[in-house]
Amino acid sequence: MKAIVVTDQAVGTAGMTLVERPEPEPAINDVVVQVHASGFVPTEMAWPSTWTDRLNRDRTPSIPGHELAGVVTALGYGTTGLSVGQRVFGLTDWTRDGTLAEYAAVEARNLAPLPGDVDFTVGASLPISGLTAWQGLFEHGRLRAGQSVLVHGAAGAVGSIVTQLAREAGAYVVGTGRAADRQTVLDFGAMEFVDLENDALEELGGVDLVFDVIGGDIAKRSAGLIRAGGTLVSVVGPPEASPENGQAVDFVVESDRAQLGEIVQRVRDGRLSTNIGHVATLDNAVAALNPTERIKGKTIIRVRP
């Protein structure tokens, strides 16, 4: 099969090459999925799991990409819950070969059915950003209607879904980003926008929840905005400062079939829009994932036409 591999962490995405690889075999409780569309997070090249397995052994050349939408072509020993021919989407294991390939082996429990009226490209854009937004807001942030949420990077893949889900849940949403993203963030449903390069974050007053995708100084300054009992949720590692009378949580997204179902249902009924910026073929994936200028929205690789 055709697949993108990486072998050298030092060169990052520039080291991606399109090669021939053997098709994966399904292990216990796995399915093999014929990948129709694949999602990639640019920071994957910095994740240890891209380079080593759970025992810290070198696993290069490794296939990046951990989001997929496609069709099940084989079941592993003992696999239940999914069947051959079924349309699926979901998040794949960080330490196994990923989804920038024609086929991927995935534990069935990590996937959810993809309804027939949802395009594979849309399906592949949802797992990481959708589940991260859901888990950060509702599990770790315990968001309730009427609370206020500060969403950093609200024009990005994760932030745009956080903004929409928080609005739907009845929160007052303030989105942040670069000046050029103001309208995009308001269009995703934020009531206010803070331009992180030109506005003073501190003028915002108190919020109940900060959802941070940026880290560093932005996270540190945000901790001071959190009201008593509030939460700073980070997806970019432990924040350097915690809220004085609240809590700080950092987490890595996990797969969850029921939550994937909730997310895709919102896309079907129009409550949630995806943030896809560019779609490229697997043959053009290396160039598409090494853009020479700033691109808006998520890049999806359409592996099959």
Ligand SMILES: NC(=O)c1ccc[n+]([C@@H]2O[C@H](COP(=O)([O-])OP(=O)(O)OC[C@H]3O[C@@H](n4cnc5c(N)ncnc54)[C@H](OP(=O)(O)O)[C@@H]3O)[C@@H](O)[C@H]2O)c1
């Ligand atoms: N822990 C987890 O489970 C988890 C899950 C998903 C993602 N993540 C992490 O979350 C981060 C965001 O992911 P994403 O896919 O949402 O990325 P993304 O689509 O690039 O979104 C990030 C947004 O934040 C903006 N931004 C970044 N730094 C900024 C700054 N200093 N000032 C103003 N705006 C800034 C970006 O603008 P520009 O494009 O102009 O920089 C972009 O609009 C990544 O580091 C990713 O690895 C973690």
